[in-house]
Amino acid sequence: MTQFRPCIDLHQGQVKQIVGGSLNDEGADTNFVSTYDAAYYADLYRQHDLRGGHVIALGPGNKEQVLKALGSWPDGLQFGGGVNAENAAEFLNAGASHLIVTSYLFENNEFSWQRLEVIKAEVGIDKLVLDLSCRRTEKGWNIATNRWQTITNTVIDADTINELSQHCAEFLIHAADVEGLQGGIDEELVELLGKICPIPVTYAGGARTLDDLKLVEKLSAGKVDLTIGSALDIFGGQGVTLEDCIEWNRRS
Template identity: 45%
Template sequence: MASAPPRRRSIFRPCIDLHDGQVKQIVGGTLSDTTPDTLKLISQSAGDFARIYKDRGLEGGHIIKLGGGGNDAAAKEALQVWPGTSQIGGGVNVENAKEWLDAGAGKFSLERLQATASVVGKERLVVDMRDT
């Protein structure tokens, strides 16, 4: 008798999207300055969301700085709540990467990048470290 295939399970990855220093939900899949209704303002702060994720043990999420001012302060607030458990994205470059790691962002894993590349092919991955 053949064994059953392994069961797949979904893993919730917590996300804090920041725009103009506030937590916002992207509606419709894209962020566009020409259609401001694509963003829904969330009343809780980035730190509030980080506390919710911490209380529920939800690690491995990300904080994304989408645009506008005030995102750095909001992102650092969230990182301070539960250091080392979330990745940071948006405007991270060679000049400020250490600052973000020191602020509590999760570490870069070369091993995970290499493992992913071995499965999907390095030509299909984008690690964008440009300063533009």
């Protein structure tokens, strides 16, 4: 059954909700900047036992907040954002339940199987989440790295998913083109993921109401989980409340 998965997005040392496609070295279009730190949200999720959520560091200057969040709920949150073989152990020791890896796995826009083996040996398959966040292209959807600005040559299709699923515990997939816009999910991508993903997968991007949880469940036959960010009341949104999402998870 489709579950709601919480998030904590960090940008320039603050909890924010941004428009994904706008993120670059200069900054990003921002929907919300919180007056609370990352530990506040981690503790909120802990109180309601909302497991499987992710803390994402979007660029530099976020480490202090990352460590606060992981320390507030040890083994309760996944972490991604600049994770590599050299720093993976630090974040696991800080309390991350899983580590989310994207850009490290690519060299010159090509997927590096050598680097996958290195990070897999460091983290372990059971704690490794591959972030296959993507952008629409003429080929369908291509994985995007470097804060979703670099479109790689790796296409999200059945062959890619089946091969990569043997090397990790889960997938996390942001649809960067609709991330933060609250204009609706990428229905075609969600349906595809439901058909081709043999392991747990979380989709993020465009969700605006509780009906999107129902839609994701329908399109994916309950195989894809959903992250809701900008539309959520705790992030200044008006589309859906955290309590609604908690109740949704309780029904299953």
